[in-house]
Every structure is written in C-alpha cells, then in structure tokens.
Amino acid sequence: MTPFVNLHLHTEYSLLDGACRIDALMERLKELGQTACAITDHGVMYGCVDFYKAAKKAGIKPIIGCELYVAPRTRFDRVYELDSDAFHLVLLCKSMEGYRHLIKLCSAGFTEGFYNKPRVDWDLLQQHHEGLVCLSACLAGQVQQLLLHGNYAAAKECALRYDALFGRGNYYLELQDHGIPEQKQVNAGLLDIHRETGIPLVCTNDCHYLRREDAEMHDVLLCIQTGKTLEDQNRLKFQGTEFYVKSGDEMAQLFPEAPEALENTCRIAEMCQMDFVFGKYHLPAFQLPAGETDARHYMERLCWEGFQQRYPDGPEDYRARLRYELDMIARMGFVEYFLIVGDFVNYAKRQGIPVGPGRGSGAGSMAAYCMRITDVDPMRYNLYFERFINPERVSMPDFDIDFCPRRRQEVIDYVTEKYGKDHVAQIVTFGTMAARAVVRDVGRVMSMPYAEVDMVAKLVPQELKMTLEKALKVSPELKRYYDDDPRVKNLLDMARKIEGMPRNCSTHAAGVIIAAAPVDEYVPLSRSDQGVVCQYVMTTLEELGLLKMDFLGLRNLTVLDDARKMILSGGGQLDWEHLDYDDPAVFEMLGKGQTSGVFQMESSGMTDVAVRLKPRSIEDVTAIIALFRPGPMQYIDDYIRCSKDPSAVHYAHPLLAKVLSVTYGCIVYQEQVMEIFRLLAGYSLGKADMVRRAMSKKKMDVLKAERESFVRGNPAEGICGCAANGVPEEVANGIFDQLLDFANYAFNKAHAVCYAVVAYQTAYLKYHYPKEYMAALLTSVLGQNGKVAEYIEQCRGLGVTVLPPDINESRADFSVAGDNIRFGLGSVKNVGVGFIDELVREREKGGRFVSFQDFCQRMSAGDLNKRVLESLIRCGAFDSLGAKRAALLRVYESVLDSAAADSKRNLEGQMDLFGQLQSTFQPALQLPEVEEFSRRELLAMERETCGLYLSGHPMEELRPLAREVNAIPVGKLFQAVASGEDPYLQDGKFVTVAGMVASLKFKLTKKQTQMAYVTLEDASGSMELMVFEKALTAGAPWLQQDAAIIAYGRISAREDEDPKLMVDEVYPLNEQYAFRYGEIRLAQKNRRQAQRPQAAAFEEAPAQEPPTGAGESGRTLWIKMSSLLDARMEPVQQALRAFPGKDRAVIYVLDQKKRMAWKTGVDGAAALQSLAPTLGGHNLVLK
Secondary structure: OOOOOOOOEEEEEOOOOEEEEEEHHHHHHHOOOEEEEEEEHHHHHOOOOHHHHHHHHHHEEEEEEEEEEEEOOOOOOOHHHOOOOOOEEEEEEEHOOOOOOHHHHHHHHHOOOOEEEOOOOOOHHHOOOOOEEEEEOOEEEHHHHHHHHHHHHHHHHHHHHHHHOOOOOEEEEEOOOOOOOOHHHHHHHHHHHHHHHHHOOOOOOOEEOHHHHHHHHHHHHHHHHOOOOOOOOOOOHHHHHOOOOOHHHHHHHOOOHHHHHHHHHHHHHHOOOOOOOOOOOOOOOOOOOOOOOOOHHHHHHHHHHHHHHHOOOOHHHHHHHHHHHHHHEEEEEEEHHHHHHHHHHHHHHOOOOOOOOOOOOOOOOOHHOOOEEEOOOOOOOOHHHOOOOOOOOOOOOEEEEEOOOOOOHHHHHHHHHHHOOOEEEEEEEEEEEOOOHHHHHHHHOOOOOOHHHHHHOOOOOOOOOOOHHHHHOOHHHHHHHHOHHHHHHHHHHHHHHHOOOOEEEEEEEEEEEEEOOOHHHHEEEEEEEEEEEEEEOOHHHHOOEEEEEEEEEOOOHHHHHHHHHHHHHHOOOOOOHOOOOOOOOHHHHHHHOOOOOOOOOHHHHHHHHHHHHHOOOOHHHHHHHHHHHOOHHHHHHHHHHHHHHHOOOOOOOOOHHHHHHHHHHOEEHHHHHHHHHHHHOOOOOOHHHHHHHHOOOOOHHHHHHHHHHHHOOHHOOEEOOOOHHOOHHHHHHHHHHHHHHHHHEEEHHHHHHHHHHHHHHHHHHHHOOOHHHHHHHHHHHOOOHHHHHHHHHHHHHHOOOOOOOOOOOOOOOOEEEEOEEEOHHHOOOOOHHHHHHHHHHHHHOOOOOOHHHHHHHHHHHOOOOHHHHHHHHHOOHHHHOOHHHHHHHHHHHHHHHHHHHHEEEEEEEOOOOOOEEOOOOOOOOOOOOOOOOOOOHHHHHHHHHHHOOOOOOOOHHHHHHHHHHHOOOOHHHHHHHHHOOOOOOOOOOOEEEEEEEEEEEEEEOOOOEEEEEEEEEEEEEEEEEEEEEHHHHHHOOOOOOOEEEEEEEEEEOOOOOOOOEEEEEEEOOOOOOOOOOOHHHHHHHHHHHHHHHHHHEEOOOOOOOOOOOOOOOEEEEEEEOOOOOOOOHHHHHHHHOOOEEEEEEEEOOOOEEEEEOOOOEEHHHHHHHHHHHHHHHHHEEOO
C-alpha cells in the first residue's frame, strides 16, 4: 500500500458541486488505509469544523484548507472581459496562525473581492501567507493556465513568485491526471519548471465524489446546480469518471516518473498541525457605565434593585434563590453575558420597542427577571434556574429574545454600533435537499414526466425528518412502485444518493454573533443580501466559544403594541404592567373555542383541545401548548380526563403529588422530571437535568447506572436514593420507567409559560377590547387576503363590522371607527404610503373632505394621480359623500385635470396687484345622472382593488346552502393543510367546497383534451380548482363566471404551492341541488366503486394473451358481465381476490365488447363455485 494523502478534496459544502459527504468520506479513507486528508472546498470554509470533528472521531488527521479564487488583476476590478474568470489556488493550514490568515483571506474574498465568486488577489496573499502551504491547484490554476496557453516563461516566473512568497517547501506544483489531454501537456511543463527551479512537486486527485461509480450522481448534482437535464449535450459536465477519492497505489500508477510527488503529500500532512479549540469563550467586554468599575458588583446592584421592584415583600427563600443564581453566574463566568443581554433588552424597552416576556429556559432565571430581561415570574410558575444554567454541565447559556418584527432591526443596529460593526455578524444556515424536493429535482434532471414525478413525491409522507429510506419502509404504495417500476427505482436510488446534501445557503432568521475582537479573527465570513454572515452554523459558533444571540421577530408583539396604543389613544384605561392573568371571562372565551387570532391557539387542533379542557388558568394554557405536539399529544385525553375528574388522578407515590398536582397527575414538563429526581431520590437539580438529557437521548449505558442511583442511592455523588425517602424499590423502578418513557416528550415549561402568557395577553385584548385588537390583528396580515378575510369573518362574530375604506376616516392601517373597524388604505391597489400620509396630514390640517371636488383640489398638489383616484372610487372610499361610483368614474379624470391646473397656476405665483392669489371660480361639480352599478358589480370592484369583498359577499345569501352540503370553507381548508392537524383535510383526501367562480380559464392538455382552471371564492378565501375533461363536460352548464357552484374532488397539496382541488364533480349551488346533495353524492360514490376494479385489478388484453404471472395452468375462467357498472362487479372482484391460484380470469364486457383480464392468477374452480349463485352458471366457463 503506497502512502498517500488526499490534499485536494471537495465535500458537499462545495454546494451542488462537491459530493464527498463528510461522514461517508471517513469510511472511504479508512477503507483505503489513509491516515490524513484535507478539505479544500471552492472559495468557502463552511464544512471545516464538521470535517475536523468527523476526522478526529474516525482517527484520521484533518487538514484544514480551501481552494481560493484569485482575481486576474486586483480584487476590486470588475470588468467582465478581463475579470470574470478567476484562477484557483489551494491553501492548507500548517498552524493556528495559518488558519487565522486563511479565514482573513476567505472573508475578504466575499466582503471585498466578490465578483461572481469570492476572490482574493496578490495584495491579500502578501498580507496573509504565513503559516500556510500553497498548492498550484488544478487546470484552473494560474501557472497551469499559462502553460496551457503556451507561455512557459510566464508560468515559470509565476511559480517562482509564489515560491518566494510562501517560502521554499511551502509552495508546491500540483500534478493531476484525470485522463484529460490538457493535463498531460500541463504536467510536462510543471515537471520542467520543477527541474529548472527546484520547486517541489505534489500529486493530487481533484476529488469531487467518493467512488468511480458516483460519477453519474455527481453529473446529476451539476445538472441541479445549472438547471440542465442529462439529455442536454451542452451542459456543464466533468470529463471522465476519475474525480474520486483514490488510493495511494492508484496515484503511484499515474505518476511513476515523480515518486517524490506522492511522498510530499505525506510530508505536507506532517507539516500541518492545526487544531480547533472548543469551549473557550470569546465574550465581548461589557462597557460599564461611568462610575462603575466592577461588572459583578454592577450586575448584583441591578438585580437587587430589580428584586425590590419585582418582589417588594420577597421572603427569605426568594432572596436565597437570587443569591444562589448570582453566585453561580459569577463562578461560571457569565456576568458580562447577562449584562450584555440586559443592556440591549432594556434599550429596546426604553425606545418603546415591544419585547416578549421571555422564551426558552432563560425564563427560569430570577436574575434575568429582576434585570427585566424576562417578564415571567419563575417563582410563580415553579421554573428552575438549573434548566438554563447547569452548574454541573459547563456550556454557554442561551437567551432567545422576541422583538416586534417591525423594529427588531433597531436593536441589532444598537448592538452593532455599541460593539463595533466588525465585531457583529449574522449567521449562515443551509437549505438541504429534503426527501420530496430531491425526488422532484432528480426527476426533472432525468426528464421524467412531471405528473409521474409528482405522484412519486407525494407518496413520501410529509413528516419531520422524513427520509426516502424511511419512506420506503412506511409507505407500502411507494415501496410497490419502487419494486415494480424500474424507472421509479432508478429515480429513488439516485435521489437517495443526493438527499440531505446542502443545496444553498442563506442567513439565519434570528442569530447574531457578538465577538470580543473582529469576527473574522475567529471564523470566516461571507456576504449575503442581508449583510455579513459567519460561514459556520450556529451550533459550531457556540462550540468555538462565540457569543450567539437570537433576535427573534414575533408578529404578535406588534399586534399587542398596536392594540394597546389604539386603546390608550381612544381614552381606554389599561395597566399592562399589572394585567389580571386570572380573568374567568377570558378563559371562558377560550373554552368556547373562540381562539381565532389568539397566539398559539388558532389551529383547529388547539381549538378542539381548548374546548374539551375548558382552561381555567395560565397553567392550563401552558399545558395545552406543551402537550399539543407529536409524541405528548397522546396524553391529552388523560390530562383532560384527570382535570375534570379528580378521582381519575393517581400517583405512584404520595410524594409525586407535590410535583404533579398542577398538571393533574400527568408528567408534562422537563422541569417536573428534574423535580422528581430531586424530591424522591435527592439529586441536585443540575445532576437531575443531566439525567433528563441522557433519558431524552436514550443513553442506555448512562441510564443503567442512574437507575441504581435513583432507586438505591449513590453516596459518592451525594444521592440518597428513593429507598431513603421511603419509596419501595418496585415503585421506584416503575417511576424511573415512566420518566424514561416520557423524558423524550416532556417540554420545557419555561418556554411554554412564556408563550402561554402571550397567548393570554392576546386573548385578554380580544375579549375586553375586540375592536382595537382585531384592527391591529388585521393590520398585521395585510397582503394575506385569505387571513384578512378570515379575521373579517371573526369580527362579524364579535359584533364588529369592518367598514370599507373611507377618505375621511381611513388611515394606512386598519383603525377603530366608533364601534367598528375601518379598512386601511394601505391595502388598496395603487395607493401608496406616501400618498396616505399626505391625505392624513391634509385631513388633520384642513378638516374633513366635503365633496369629491374638494378632495381633488386639496390633494392634487401631491402624489394624487388618476390611477390612485380610480382605485379610491372603485373601492368605495367616496361612498360616504353620497356620490355614486358610476358617476364618479365618468368625471374623475376631468375633475383631477382641472384641480391640477389650478394647483399649477397657484404654484407659478400668479398674483394680482394686491398680492392675493388670483381667483379661479370653480362652480360646484354637477355629477351626471347615471344608474349605479349592481350590488354584484360594486362587490367585484372592491375585490379588484382590495383583494376581497368589503361591503358584503356574494356568498352571504348562499351560506345556508353551503352548510347544507357540508362545504369546507376555503380558509379552513388552507389552514388545515398548512398545519397538518386534521387528517381528513390533507393531500389526497376528498372534500366538498362551495363558492363563486371568480375566474375561469380553459386549456388543452397534452392529450388534446380540454380542462379548466377555476378560481373559486367563498367568504373565507379563494382556491384553484382543476377541472378535467370528464367533470368539465358534465359540469359545463354551471361553470360560468360569477356562478355559484358546489365542487367535489381531491385535495392536491404541494410544498411550494397553495392547495388545489382536483375536481370530480360540479353542481350549481341552489336549493334543488343542495337539498339533494347527499343523495347525489351517494349515487356517484356507488358508481365510482363499481368502476374502480377496472382500474385497480383489470387490464384490457386480447384473450389469447394472459396477464403476467397468471394462467400457468393453461386454464381460463371466463366471466360474462353486461357492463363494468354492473352492481355485481364488487362480489366478482372479491371472489377473484379471495381465491388466488394459477388460472387466468377474463371478463367479457357486453356493452363495450371488450375482454378485461384479471392481473393476477386465480383458483378458477373455487372462484366459479363462489360466483355461480350470484352470476348464474350460464355466465361462467372454466376451460
């Protein structure tokens, strides 16, 4: 075995180009007996830490590097003809010094040199070359390119320049041979330069995949990257199949003339001695206020001052809790962390930026509560500090803070300004090729018909962490297609090879790094459309000791803030700091299922739980939030039963009542698991949390020892055990088993409480201030017409009317108008924010507009134009002035032209001798006498300009008929599909919808049959119906613009689109059909069931050609039927299925004169005997 180290290798983090998966790479290297390897992704270092950890775990030496792009001139030049093609250069880290220089280079490539690719230049290389080994790279290297173009002298000069820069022994001429003719030419030149200059050689293989047979997979990956198909002859494609991870022997055979080139791979590996340092924190120094000199003393002062405000009569055990926390925070080195978080949270509060009450385990800290980082009392809700900071497990705490999304950036800007722009960066995140998506991608690349690929993709269950391998186990239909159809097998096999690879990178929605020094001294940076981001993901940054903060945006905080402002501006009294969190009326509203618009409780599933449970406290709401998740959902019925019947509550031991009484004897929270360990067995809370984590990860070796400690104790660790507290061994083991079973499902109570508080706050405002709350809620969903329509419907249920836009009352957002809500002008088509601001200012300055003419004259000098004015007329914004929309649409252009001319004359300063403006007499506008539009036309105008009906809905009068046919509201259907909570409203399920035909478009299919795309709209939203030939022919009389229809069909839901309905049947929505709909549906169902065997079990075939796998006996059972719709078809099908065998079965269908062959073999004699009483012997023959 020839010693060799791969020094030029691209992992999956060379996005959609490299296909060497890191984990599989380690197995490949061990298989080849190689003891070291380098990572050299294209221009990025995304995967370096993952590569390092995987290599260390596998016992392989990791070499950190990167294949950089070098600008032809300088990194600042961006002339396409001169600068579009960058040279390649491989750099490897010899030491931590080299790593720091490499991340500087990699970062500058993005922040300074990006032009199609991240580029460095000679100037940067001169600044950052120490501690690095340089390889001349592949055919795209600068030396190689000069040789390819026949310029040997320049190539030699270039090589000498790099050699001088990096130093002899640190620069290598890179030999590669992938069977490409140009490489033979280049290698000859490199050998000549080596002989003339002494610059050492190294041989590499440009590894893009692991094995030769992966070349096809890599080709598919490139097609996904470039949007091409395998049929495209002009696509980007690697030459040959040699770009795989090769053995030393294979490499030796390629370069027999340069054995030292192989030896140098090992020599370079020995030179590279760089190791990452994990767990060492790089927290920024907090800037203490003037007069403060000690961070710990300052934090303690803040906490005790806050304690006096939060707990004016705080008992001693409360004080002891705060002293304990402060001591632990100081001992673990997190004082400045708390000060940093407290500083920007309280900055936000001082600026009036809404901040959430807390999120995650941080709400369990009393110190955070006293510093006003959080607003949930940990003592009231029995939350544990150790769930946030565990003194027995040293790791960085993690405050996640919710801000109003509208002003979240202000807080990030404050932090950036305070700590320095170069000390703050956002974080990269990767989109991976998930199961369904990769099937679609690969199917497109293979040029498979879209409908077939879509069918296969939809057979992959839509569940979290679903993989194709798992899907083939849990989806029998997918497995059947995989086994029976070679094309599907090929599709899925290829998709499995690519599944899970990163597809693209983007910016993490909330994560921000704050570092003690410029961030690019610790990690490489890149640039996105949202600014500078770290190239390592969040978990990696935390491992490297960088301070990560989550600045999250929560829309509901904006809603609450807007509602409070409207309440106070309207003269209402609301003491938000002392809100009553025990209002029975609020809980009663939730118990009635009136949860629309209530944070976390809007979904049909959550609403159902609220109705069944009838929550009576924040604790109940907390439990609903914690339990309504996959896994613990199975315990909801027990929780509800015990909440209503105290006799149903059972404790395995009386001590458990102290822990579980608040949740009616059910284990719901992680904190309860911890407390059971503490109370029953004497564990410290820190130790209990570590055992809880081991339980959730099923670390059975750890748990075996902990069971013994839990039951009998462990004096060495200060654990007395259950036995010492009078818990029998059998009971203790039973409790341990119960904890083990539930620890994986238990939820963080601190997080659940925080969200329960926000849920209660939204419910409180909805109940006590419905107008203000619903106005704020509607504003928050502007542009989401389906949600707007849903909430307008909810307003009606609350006795609040949403009035159409009005030029004398509307603002940009929805606003309160008396006892109702006024529609915001910001939702009107063509009406911009600048114009709305002008309108509101003019109204405040000059009073209400008294006429259409008055409006045009006063507003014409600003942004008012004909498009804006027409939209305002059509949406009904002038209706309150008494003018007909039909009349205004006749004259608006001339009125606006006249007003604009007046405004222009005045601006030009036409003054009379006395300095007064010349008067241009404007007679009162006489509107033409015209007939107003019909109600339906007026509603259509509102929908056109505002996206929905405002003053009514055409479906209002038809709502009883829609209920009669059990039509599902479109808004409810969309919500159910999105949440996945209702199994009867998911992809593939059949439903009835009813509404108005908003639009109708006909199209020819590939089979040259006609189909229709129909937009159906009801009061809750709109959806697309796809009506194919059969249903279109039958329903044609009723499929007309603005017609009211009933549609029955199958839901089609894709990840990237709104749900559609594949229509089977269409009927008019009128009394005649609505009251007979059940009868009609039953008849159609029976007809489909009769037809279904034809598609499922029969195939048309000549009598002499038996179906595959049938007829081995040579006998055929002939069955004569009048029609495939014959009611006796079902028992025929049942009999043929019930008696499998080696005979054929053929049905002769009289009305179609067709022979239909049963697809599998049958026992003809048994089937004949079974069917004779039903069909009569004259219709059956076995021969």
